[in-house]
Amino acid sequence: MSTREHSPIACNAALAKMLAEAVDTCARCGFCKVSCPTYPFGGGFETFSPRAKVAFLKDYFEDRDVLTPEWVDRLYRCTTCERCQTVCQTAIPLVALWESVRADIVTKGLGPMPAHKKLRALAEEHGNPYGEPASKQSQWLLPEHHPVETADILIFGGCTASYRMPSMLQTGVTILTRLGVPYAYAGGEEHCCASPLLRTGQLDVAGELIGKNLDLIARTGARTIVTPCGGCSKTLKQDYPAWTEKLGKPFNVTVRHFSEVYVDLLRQGRIKPSVAVNKTVTFHDPCHVGRSQGLFDEPREILAAIPGIKLLEMPRCRESSRCCGAGGGVKANYPQMASAIARERLDEAVATGADTLVTMCPFCQGSFSQAIKESDASIGLSGLEELLLASLAQ
Ligand code: SF4
Ligand code: SF4
Incomplete structure (x- = not known):
């Protein structure tokens, strides 16, 4: 077996060897295919399935096939949801495979896709993929929020929550404020966590953004980073440690998704839900919080603690x-x-008979908010923290 020496995958010899050996183990069971949310949108063609992509990559790694524009397109039709990885019979690290191949594609000038190039240009110019000015970054702060100069906790808003879907971030910070938990916030200085760049293989600009955030985090002296975003929390927890080594910058912090903080406060008796929130809800596990970070019990523990909630x-x-x-x-x-895909998931939520779909990632919230508008579905949408806040006595 040979892996190409000029490939960026091959630049990391250990990763290249591991991935090449992993694709060799594919049992062609097809479990990944039936679990994949994007495969059904490939017109039923096997080539759009994760199984076929693995078979192609085996040939590609062994120089028996080439990256055509069609294969590049198929390899970008993946949400990095990790579902294939959890069902894979031979434990192939499929998401590492998809992301490494995308980096390979970008290095060879065969990708990313047009919209991803725009994200890159905006992130390079403005520090966020929405192209918003840094001066707007802290506009989500409410009058009752009082970030302090230095604190153990540093709030990392993330681009989607800060600029597009602020309610989860606002509510989370309101809960901390009410409990008297001090927090710092570096509004205007935070850069994109780099998740969209890492997932689309644009590692050079990702490294620049990560470097700036590592400098900022070190400057604040915070020991814990708290964020409402699934993508940010996954990236900060799972990607930053490797980059801190690569960039030679310190990262001596613990990263926590807001749901982990709520559970801690609940277990410590500092949060006491006492006001009934009479709702029948269903809960959507965001991929990058659930499968990526294993946070399945935490949101359910919070929902179970709120009087009046039926899940x-x-x-x-x-x-x-x-x-x-x-x-x-x-x-x-x-x-x-x-x-x-969002409408399909929304249909599953509606079919439960719940009156409210609850989630805990602003990216998912944005998708479902749009899906509800498009489909006129008769279901409400709520962030986990909104329900929690509603259950707390004033
Ligand atoms: S990670 Fe990609 S290939 Fe795997 S199930 Fe999700 S969308 Fe499909
Ligand atoms: S689930 Fe794993 S072993 Fe089965 S076809 Fe997919 S990649 Fe191959």
């Missing part, structure tokens, strides 16, 4: 939760497919 689970929940369709650069470059 009706969707058949596909926890490890087998269906993706909202937004991740991995799919929403940016394949918006119709992303919307269709």
Whole structure:
């Protein structure tokens, strides 16, 4: 077996060897194919399945096939939801495979897809993929919020929450404020966590953004980073440690998704939900919080603690939760497919009979908010923290 020496995958010899050996183990069982949210949008062609992509990559790694534009397109039709990885019979690290190959594609000048190039240009110029000025970054702060100069906790808003879907961030910070938990916030100085760039293989600009955030985090002296975003928390927890080594910058912090903080406060008795919130809800596990970080019990523990909440689970929940369709650069470059996946998931939520769909990632929230508008579905949408805040006595 040979892996190409000129490939960026091959630049990391250990990763190249591991991936080449991993694709060799594929049993062609097809479990990944039937679990993949994007495969059904390939017209039923096997070439759009994760199984076929693995078979292609085996040939590609062994110099028996080449990256055609069609294969590049197929390899970008993936939300990095990790579902294939959880069902893979031979434990192939499929998401590492998809992301490494995308980096390979970018280095060879064969990608990324057009919308991803725009994200890159905006992130390079403005520090965020929405192209918003840094002066707007802290506009989500409410009058009752009082960030301090230095604190153990540093709030990392993330681009989607800060600029597009601020309610989860605002509510989370309101809860901390009410409890008297001090927090710092470096509004205007935060850069994109780099998730959209890492997932689409644009490692050079990702490294620049990560370097700036590592400098900022070190400057604040914070020991814990708290964020409402699934993508940011996954990236900060799982990608930053490797980059801190590569960039030679310190990263001596613990990263926590807001749901982890709520559970801690609940267990410590500092949060005491006492006001009934009479809702029948269903919960959507965001891929990058659930499968990526294993945070399945935490949101359910919070919901169970809120008086009046009745939880009706969707058949596909926890490890087998269906993706909202937004991740991995799919929403940016394949918006119709992303919307269709979100509507499909919304249908599952409606079928439970719940009156409210609850989630805990602003990216998922944005997808479902759009899906509800498009489909006129008779279901409400709420962030986990909104319900929690409503249950706390003033
Ligand atoms: S990560 Fe998700 S979208 Fe990508 S191939 Fe696997 S199951 Fe399909
Ligand atoms: S689930 Fe794993 S072993 Fe089965 S076809 Fe997919 S990649 Fe191959």
